[in-house]
Amino acid sequence: MPEFNAPLRDMRFVLHEVFHGPALWARLPALAERVDADTADAILEEAAKITSQLIAPLNRSGDEQGVAIEAGGVRTPDGFRQAWQTYRDGGWVGLAGNPEFGGLGMPKMLAVQFEEMLYAANCSFSLYSALSAGCCLAIDAHASEALKASYLPALYSGQWAGTMCLTEPHAGTDLGIIRSKAEPQADGSYKVSGTKIFITGGDQDLTENIIHLVLAKLPDAPAGPKGISLFLVPKRLVNADGSLGASNAVSCGSLEHKMGIKASATCVMNFDGASGYLIGEPNRGLAAMFTMMNYERLSIGIQGIGCAEASYQNAARYACERLQSRAASGAQNSEQIADPIIVHPDVRRMLLTMRALTEGGRAFATYVGQQLDIAKYAEDADERDAAQRQVALLTPVAKAFFTDNGLESCVLGQQVFGGHGYIREWGQEQLVRDVRIAQIYEGTNGIQALDLLGRKVVADGGQALAAFAAQIRQFSESEPPFRQPLLKALGELEDLSQWLCEQARRDPNAIGAASVEYLHLFGYVAYAYMWSRMAAVARDSLVQDPAFYGAKLASAGFYFERLLPRTLSLHASIRAGSASLFELDAAQF
Amino acid sequence: MPEFNAPLRDMRFVLHEVFHGPALWARLPALAERVDADTADAILEEAAKITSQLIAPLNRSGDEQGVAIEAGGVRTPDGFRQAWQTYRDGGWVGLAGNPEFGGLGMPKMLAVQFEEMLYAANCSFSLYSALSAGCCLAIDAHASEALKASYLPALYSGQWAGTMCLTEPHAGTDLGIIRSKAEPQADGSYKVSGTKIFITGGDQDLTENIIHLVLAKLPDAPAGPKGISLFLVPKRLVNADGSLGASNAVSCGSLEHKMGIKASATCVMNFDGASGYLIGEPNRGLAAMFTMMNYERLSIGIQGIGCAEASYQNAARYACERLQSRAASGAQNSEQIADPIIVHPDVRRMLLTMRALTEGGRAFATYVGQQLDIAKYAEDADERDAAQRQVALLTPVAKAFFTDNGLESCVLGQQVFGGHGYIREWGQEQLVRDVRIAQIYEGTNGIQALDLLGRKVVADGGQALAAFAAQIRQFSESEPPFRQPLLKALGELEDLSQWLCEQARRDPNAIGAASVEYLHLFGYVAYAYMWSRMAAVARDSLVQDPAFYGAKLASAGFYFERLLPRTLSLHASIRAGSASLFELDAAQF
Numbered sequence A, B: 001m002p003e004f005n006a007p008l009r010d011m012r013f014v015l016h017e018v019f020h021g022p023a024l025w026a027r028l029p030a031l032a033e034r035v036d037a038d039t040a041d042a043i044l045e046e047a048a049k050i051t052s053q054l055i056a057p058l059n060r061s062g063d064e065q066g067v068a069i070e071a072g073g074v075r076t077p078d079g080f081r082q083a084w085q086t087y088r089d090g091g092w093v094g095l096a097g098n099p100e101f102g103g104l105g106m107p108k109m110l111a112v113q114f115e116e117m118l119y120a121a122n123c124s125f126s127l128y129s130a131l132s133a134g135c136c137l138a139i140d141a142h143a144s145e146a147l148k149a150s151y152l153p154a155l156y157s158g159q160w161a162g163t164m165c166l167t168e169p170h171a172g173t174d175l176g177i178i179r180s181k182a183e184p185q186a187d188g189s190y191k192v193s194g195t196k197i198f199i200t201g202g203d204q205d206l207t208e209n210i211i212h213l214v215l216a217k218l219p220d221a222p223a224g225p226k227g228i229s230l231f232l233v234p235k236r237l238v239n240a241d242g243s244l245g246a247s248n249a250v251s252c253g254s255l256e257h258k259m260g261i262k263a264s265a266t267c268v269m270n271f272d273g274a275s276g277y278l279i280g281e282p283n284r285g286l287a288a289m290f291t292m293m294n295y296e297r298l299s300i301g302i303q304g305i306g307c308a309e310a311s312y313q314n315a316a317r318y319a320c321e322r323l324q325s326r327a328a329s330g331a332q333n334s335e336q337i338a339d340p341i342i343v344h345p346d347v348r349r350m351l352l353t354m355r356a357l358t359e360g361g362r363a364f365a366t367y368v369g370q371q372l373d374i375a376k377y378a379e380d381a382d383e384r385d386a387a388q389r390q391v392a393l394l395t396p397v398a399k400a401f402f403t404d405n406g407l408e409s410c411v412l413g414q415q416v417f418g419g420h421g422y423i424r425e426w427g428q429e430q431l432v433r434d435v436r437i438a439q440i441y442e443g444t445n446g447i448q449a450l451d452l453l454g455r456k457v458v459a460d461g462g463q464a465l466a467a468f469a470a471q472i473r474q475f476s477e478s479e480p481p482f483r484q485p486l487l488k489a490l491g492e493l494e495d496l497s498q499w500l501c502e503q504a505r506r507d508p509n510a511i512g513a514a515s516v517e518y519l520h521l522f523g524y525v526a527y528a529y530m531w532s533r534m535a536a537v538a539r540d541s542l543v544q545d546p547a548f549y550g551a552k553l554a555s556a557g558f559y560f561e562r563l564l565p566r567t568l569s570l571h572a573s574i575r576a577g578s579a580s581l582f583e584l585d586a587a588q589f
Helices: A008-018 A022-026 A036-064 A078-090 A108-120 A123-142 A143-155 A285-321 A347-376 A381-416 A430-440 A447-458 A465-477 A483-506 A510-544 A546-563 A566-575 B006-020 B021-025 B035-066 B078-088 B108-121 B124-144 B145-156 B285-320 B346-377 B381-416 B426-441 B445-458 B463-476 B483-506 B511-544 B546-563 B566-576
Strands: A068-070 A073-075 A160-165 A182-186 A189-202 A211-216 A228-234 A237-238 A244-245 A249-253 A268-277 B067-068 B074-075 B161-166 B181-184 B192-199 B208-216 B229-234 B236-240 B244-247 B248-253 B266-279
Touching: A008 A036, A008 A108, A008 A510, A008 A546, A022 A036, A022 A108, A022 A347, A036 A108, A036 A123, A036 A189, A036 A430, A036 B192, A078 A123, A108 A123, A108 A285, A108 A347, A123 A143, A123 A160, A123 A189, A123 A211, A123 A285, A123 A430, A143 A160, A143 A211, A143 B483, A160 A189, A160 A268, A160 A285, A160 A483, A160 B021, A182 A268, A182 B463, A189 A211, A211 A268, A211 A285, A211 B021, A228 A237, A228 A285, A237 B229, A244 B035, A285 A347, A285 A381, A285 A430, A285 B483, A347 A381, A347 A510, A347 A546, A347 B445, A347 B511, A381 A430, A381 A447, A381 A510, A381 B426, A430 B381, A430 B426, A447 A465, A447 A483, A447 A510, A447 B346, A465 A510, A465 B381, A483 A510, A483 A566, A510 A546, A510 A566, A510 B346, A546 B124, A546 B566, A566 B546, A566 B566, B006 B021, B006 B035, B006 B108, B006 B346, B006 B511, B006 B546, B021 B035, B021 B108, B021 B244, B021 B381, B035 B078, B035 B108, B035 B124, B035 B381, B035 B426, B067 B248, B067 B511, B074 B248, B078 B124, B078 B192, B108 B285, B108 B346, B124 B145, B124 B161, B124 B192, B124 B208, B124 B229, B124 B285, B124 B426, B145 B161, B145 B208, B145 B229, B161 B192, B161 B266, B161 B285, B181 B266, B192 B208, B192 B229, B208 B266, B208 B285, B229 B236, B229 B285, B229 B426, B229 B566, B285 B346, B285 B381, B285 B426, B346 B381, B346 B511, B381 B426, B381 B463, B381 B511, B445 B463, B445 B511, B463 B483, B483 B511, B511 B546, B511 B566
Parallel strands: A160 A211, B161 B208
Antiparallel strands: A068 A073, A182 A189, A189 A268, A211 A228, A228 A268, A237 A244, A249 A268, B067 B074, B181 B192, B192 B266, B208 B229, B229 B266, B236 B244, B248 B266
């Protein structure tokens, strides 16, 4: 059975040594009173315990048993209810939530590391919590004070859970064409009707109530995305005194049968004139929902890192134990029948690829978390704005690049096991199945790429990119390791971005033809920045812990030598333009 | 529900127009009497019917029901038995088999196209047949006349089926350390004992008997791979008159629970002093088994193409039907709520990537089939030898590159569906699960890459590669489309190969550090050759069928503009050498 050990040493390295989290928190008043280095370490220690000892052991049994729909609703796998109780009692749902309503108000750069552990331990379990946390964020940012007071405390405490209800059978990416309706009632509430699909945690038996955030159209709404409103629709109505009232007209019609995340309930939800409450302005629901979506996008990105870390741990352990063939340079283990497969260069190539992508992703996630903390807590408005622009630029990269790398890493981790990776026993095939959804939901990775190149680079006139580049150049003045390849890759990214801005003026398809490869290119440059930052710290600290920092420097070297060159192909393919995509008529496909 | 249509037009294009199969067969005496263009077309038509109408409809139900182990043995899913009857009555198991024992003796270049259809329709079903065909090949090549006469007719007819029993719990890639034993008996037979795992079709209820080819060690065998012998071990003993006798001491201990190919029985097989018969020379079993392995390797490669084709068909159909958002250049379908997603450049990029890889693979598989036909049937020994060397060089490329591209294509096809690709309903997620094994079994793709670079290029002194390159240069004298990028990519492959030969003299890890990326590089160059050949035909035939040949030229253009540049990154990564792989101790992983 696979075993998960939270990578605490590396998390502390990133949090403390590379990004100096505690120093940042100390200068942000709201955070200064809540958290310091010791608190953060204690939280991560506790998180490591609960994820590895309580939640990880339910991962395989949850996959095998799956969720079921019964007369009373959806049943989660054995052990999930008890684990949820312990989890919620620990306050984990509201870890980064608003303290005014019971959240713990911890920094996002700490929360992302916790989320990584959670996903690494058990993707399905994690989703019940992740959706709730995102739901809280949207309510906190956009709902009335009365709704906040009624709903947030029980959501943050994990007594209730939240969902996001966007997709309909005919409307996924294109939310402008949804058909769900909301009829205003005399008391100021609404009757919400429609069918929503792919609703994670749409029903479950973990919590007493479920709070759905539902996109629907008002009777007089304009067509398209500017005619969508957001409603809070509880599974059970909430009385004025906070107690639970009657059941609302919300039901789970069926569960989807999926490739993976089988212990996560993916529901078809029917709203039949259910009572709901408007969140934010009428017809501005998409913007409000995007508060939640952006949060979810980073979280789902982290699913990619978590799965990759779990796969790496299993594969590295197996590679050190499995005896098969001899090293090319001669037997390393001559008293046994064969050498451990970690002697073989291709096995090392696979492990180092996983490692370089996962550790690079962990650093980048923590970095985006840091920008989120600055955007939220900095006293200076300009500093907040600058950080917010970085978040907007980097979130689609995080979501898509983490998860694409997550699949690559899980597939590599499965490959290290040979035939044993394809059978259930070792857990590697489940990781591949579970991570795959992260490239699809919360906006497919293709949509993330359009967001990055179309909105965050081209429509932005390259300003946010220029700010990111300026920061990298500033860092590079410290003469870090790998400075030259980092600056070269950055310069080429900037040139290409400028070329794409020009192309986009002439060719409406220029953005979509380049976007996915552009996002990957951006991701490799961002990881080069992360690896150079990590290598700089490792170089300066090497004597203190040669094993850890030496491995960090070696992994950085591997990244620059063998992974960053992937940008070469991406540049060439992007420069080919959109013409070759449009030579075939639809009928010729 | 997905629907499979055999790509007959494209298969005929490759078989007749690109590789002139019938002209080749006409000059090879053994084939001339058996097959011509009309026969080949009739066989493909019939194959299309049986695969799309009989076998494809069992694909999803087989996945859902899976195989089960019962008191009487392994039970295949509902419908498999009846389908097998029809399949075997059609003579499909022995399609390319030796006519002396009931095979149909059809050319391999035709058989590979049939195999593609079969895998596209139903991977699990295909495996029962593929293993039998390979088993026949090994028996035909190495067994005594008596064994051939006793076993081949019932195997070719599909009355019995065959397996290959290599892997043991501690021995997969490293067969030199197997523990299974064979004790000689007074009557010339052997008692075979041991446990074999991952045995495809180790038990099933499709056939009256199962013929296991088992690797085991004789009592006096030398250690390592040169002490392995091959034995034929039937499930039921065969009487002198050909009738079935008593059960042999062979049993299926359990079934593996796997990621995919769930309707294929993957068995733990126990041999407890089972009666077996030596095939070939004592201690030369590995070489004999490799006759079968090489056949299986091409076949398993074709699994990658078949799955990719099925995924492409589903995704292209969905992209033309699914309405979502508007084209960047303005609405294309203004009477509907949205445009079909095929208007979006990134959807086209995904489909064209699948198409270019799948059609390139189909051509390359047929080309390797052609070389196999020449190697087997040419009258001139030099011509046979030259073709055999090409087969040896190209088989590992085919196995690994087809299946790596198979996974990429199936993942892309799933991505085109968005969330609908992750649920069972549309069949896309099953294709991802089913194709994944093809990168692992019959020698992992990492092992294929070592075989290619270590044995077929470096140890060969680059001779087979030089012959392949000479052929490409000769073709390029006809001034085909894309001549220049083809020759450039070829020249760079040759330079790199020479550099690697030099590196390998100094550095024992040079081959393993480069091998997987080298195989991909080789594959992209080989596909460039295929696409240039296809484009040359398409250019000359364009006016006869502008839709078909125009699409072929456009797909070729896409390949050269957007996929061949992947070689740039591969070159850079390979040139980095092995050093960065060996900086970490095993304990640092």
